[in-house]
Amino acid sequence: MDYLELAKTVGILTGISGGLALLMSIAQNTIGNYGEKEITINGEKKLIMDGGDTLLAGLIDNEVFLPSACGGKGTCGYCKCKVLSGGGQLLATETGLVTPEEAAEGIRLSCQLKVKEDIQIEIPQEYLDLKQWETVAYRIDDVTPTIKRVFLRLPEGEEINFKPGQYVQILAPEYQGNDEEVYRAYSIASSPSKKDEIELLIGYIPEGIATTYVHQHLKEGDTLNIIGPFGHFFYQDTDKPMIFVGSGTGIAPNLSILRYMQENDIQRPGIFLSAGRKIEDLPMKEEIDAIAADLPNIKMIWSVTGADPGTWDGPTEWVTDGLKKLVDDAKDSEAYLCGSPVTIEQIVDVLTEKGMTEDEIFYDKFQ
Ligand code: FES
Structure with a gap:
């Protein structure tokens, strides 16, 4: 190959790679970028979120909290909501937890549904009352070789009103070896009469993101974000055994x-x-x-x-x-x-x- 041919070949290759880079850049800026979308909740509350995010993530960004015990992996089924319009077809990742009857009613897993258009949803009204707090883990005890008892104090003047048996979600932050924030559910062990603090029992699960955080990183005096209270498991006021x-x-x-x-x-x-x-x-x-x-x-x-x-x-x-x-x-x-x-x-x-x-x-x- 003489120098002229070599220069031509290099020029062609440079042109092709430049073109590819341009195409990739255009793709990155268009595919998956749906712009802002409007979410209407229960026909009243309207939120704006970034298209392309999951519905669950968009709701959390807007401080609307649905239950979630698996960190959005599509395995707990807690994050269901009813989609009245928008949202597209039920996904393969939802069919294991959404029954055909539920699907016919529009029930979806909000952690799997990507928002690509304006959506109208229905959620239990009580979810709109859920709150998020930055608590302080003021005391941490070992109660068995694998279970820690964590006492969390709410900010001054704040109260959590829960029924005995309900749970909260804690937000495990990023830490060395974990580059994602995840929510995990833990039942409240304390009495509902204590409204300014709660007590959780958190067991260690090898490679569990939140349990590893609590067992190996959380120290007394650290802050921990919680959301709640959630759950339909609670004391029933009857006189049955x-x-x-x-x-x-x-x-x-x-x-x-x-x-x-x-x-x-x-x-x-x-x-x-x-x-x-x-x-x-x-x-x-x-x-x-x-x-x-x-x-x-x-x-x-x-x-x-x-x-x-x-x-x-x-x-x-x-x-x-x-x-x-x-x-x-x-x-x-x-x-x-x-x-x-x-x-x-x-x-x-x-x-x-x-x-x-x-x-x-x-x-x-x-x-
Ligand atoms: S958050 Fe667990 S299935 Fe959606």
């Missing part, structure tokens, strides 16, 4: 209910089953036994499934087997369950076999 089940951090919402009952001298009959593999896996056992002592009609049943020989003389079965043994007839009782989806499904099977109807079973599934 109660069946509580919760182990590990799953004890938290039922602890809030027990505290509420203790403070209000609500003496309903019931049992409370909680299990751990080792004795040290039973969180706050002494404190909960002391609360239960003021509720003599509630029988606390702690079980340890893998205690070292000679260290435990109480029950040793898991909660499902404990329930089968202890409950003959669950008809006209009420159940408050918190735990993994698998455990809850097994418990619901046991209780319905023993006569409990599904509308008497309240549960809070871990995500």
